[in-house]
Amino acid sequence: MTQEIQFRIKRQDSPDASSYWEEFRMPYAPAHNVVSALMYLREHPVNAQGQKVQPVAWECNCMEEVCGACTMIVNGVPKQACAALIDDLEQPIVLEPLSKFPVMRDLQIDRQKMFDALLKVKAWIEIGGGHDIHRHAPLISPDEQDVRYHFSRCMTCGCCMEACPQFHQESKFIGPAPLAQVRLHNSHPTGVYNKTERLHAIMEEGGLTDCGNAQNCVKVCPKDIPLTTAIGELGRQTTAQWFRDLFSK
Amino acid sequence: MSDSLNVHFLSRKIHSLTGVVPVGAFLAFHLWENSMSRFGGDFFNEHVVRGIEHLLNYKLAIESFLIAVILFHGIYGIVIWWQGKSNTSRYQNGSNVRYLLQRLTAFTTFAFILWHVWSTRVAGGMDPKIGADLFSHMQRIFADPINVALYIVGIAGATYHLANGLWLAAINWGLTTHPRAQKFCLYACAGVFAATTFLGLHALWGFNHRFF
Structure with a gap:
């Protein structure tokens, strides 16, 4: 077993600064993950050349791959750094911030664009209206529950957007995750009340039609969400919606 | 008006639709017609070239419509192309490679169409001698192996763009949603690619037996 853990980390001191690579070495210990290793480096902020440097900045929260905060390359x-086990990784371990979002510092990125997209598509259930909100839980078949459970596991981590050729800082495309949330909430017995609004939101520029099916x-x-299935189903829903708009508005 | 029409959404849908009909349908028909080059010059000039003259009633309208549609599909396609940044060096799964190929073949196809239309339809229209014997004209073009190679690239690019475009259209219109449906659709589209490419190569062979 290797006696040390080697890192090559893409760093950036501030949002406007240019990036640079820095190497780090730390003693091996079993069962490290990338976050726990970064915690060690925070306590011992010395690069491979032995110089004391500013500790590497990163974000994390849940440590169990459900919050998405520690997503990096x-x-x-x-993937999520907390779930990336050192023993499974080839060394030197190369860490980069997600490339599709503004870098705040080192591995820390500004994820606001993703939350804006969730707002845009109304990725929630309205329970404040005078309408029936199904106070007695509505009947949903186990099959449909299973499908919806998968969509509900989205943690807005940004992996899908990072890998998408249509999503980048200059593009208006909202990315796959918010689209899957439209699929999820449109199929909810209460969420369906806002189906038209959600479909209209994704029929604009930057919406569903900007998907290139790569x-x-x-x-x-990381959550095995059937994103492409959602995109296909929304293709069907938006096409029907366009005809409804044309003939009934 | 613009609100209920949703110009952005409509443009994308029309882009998808025009790729299938009329452009895709025309390509299949065009390759089918020209695969009859194997019956020789007399048959080709009489039954294929003249035959189309009679079949295509209102030819000016049909040709203008086709040109307009191809221009729309091509120019709007450039807009779509600009919005993406291909990343096949990092993500090499099949659909991502096809995403890049769809854009590359868009370019080869558009360039090929310009050259092809110029050297056949326009040349035949301007010079009655060429128009009267298009078969010999094509034989002269294919006497040069460079032209044969360019035609193979041009045709295979166009048939790929059509076949993969059908796969994309099936998703865009919500026909195939589940990965399994999309996989079967991919097989079917691969069949379309094989069949149309075969017709195209067969058309070349009919004009020049030397290279096949």
Whole structure:
């Protein structure tokens, strides 16, 4: 077993600064993941040349791959750093911030664009109206529950957007994750009340039609969310919606 | 008006639709017609070239419509192309490679169409001698192996763009949603690619037996 863990980290001191690579070495210990290793480096902020440097900045929260905060590119693959086990990774371990979002510092990125997209598509259930909100839980078949459970696991981590050729900082495309949330909430017995609004939101520029079907999203999703299935189903829903708008508005 | 029409959405849908009909349908028909080059010059000039003259009533309207549609599909396609940044070096799954190929073949096809229409339809229209014997004109073009190679690239690019475009259209219109449906559709589209490419190569062979 290797006696040390080697890192090559893409760093950036501030949002406007240019990026640079820095190497780090730390003693090997079993069962490290990338976040726990970064915690060690924070305590010992010394690079491979032995110089004391500013500690590497990164974000994390849940440590169990459900919050998405620690998403970064580990050896070329976008994933959650907390779930990236050192023993499974080829060394030196290369860490980069997600490339499709503004870098705040080092591995920390500004994820606002993703939350804006969730707002845009109304990715929630309205329970404040005078309408029936199904206070007694509505009947949903186990099959449909299973499908919806998968969509509900989305943690807005950004992996799908990182891998998408249509999503980048200059594009208006909202990316696969918010689209899957439209699929999820449109199929909810209460969420369906806002189906038209959600479909209209994704029929604008930057919405569903900006998908290029490269289908990288579904391959990199850490939660196995059937993103491309959602996109196909929304193709059907939006086409029907366009005809409804044309003839009934 | 613009609100209920949703110009952005409509443009994307029309882009998808025009690729299938009339452009895709025309390509299949065009390759089918020209695969009859194997019956020789007399048959080709009489039954294929003259035959189309009679079949295509209102030819000016049909040709203008086709040109307009191809221009729309091509120019709007450039807009779509600009919005993406291909990343096949990092993500090499099949659909991502096809995404890149769809854009590359868009370019080869558009360039090929310009050259092809110029050197056949326009040349035949301007010079009655060429128009009267298009078969010999094509034989002269295919006497040069460079032209044969360019035609193979041009035709295979166009048939790929059509076949993969059908796969994309099936998703865009919500016909195939589940990965399994999309996989079967991919097989079917591969069949379309094989069949149309075969017709195209067969058409070349009919004009020049030397290279096949």
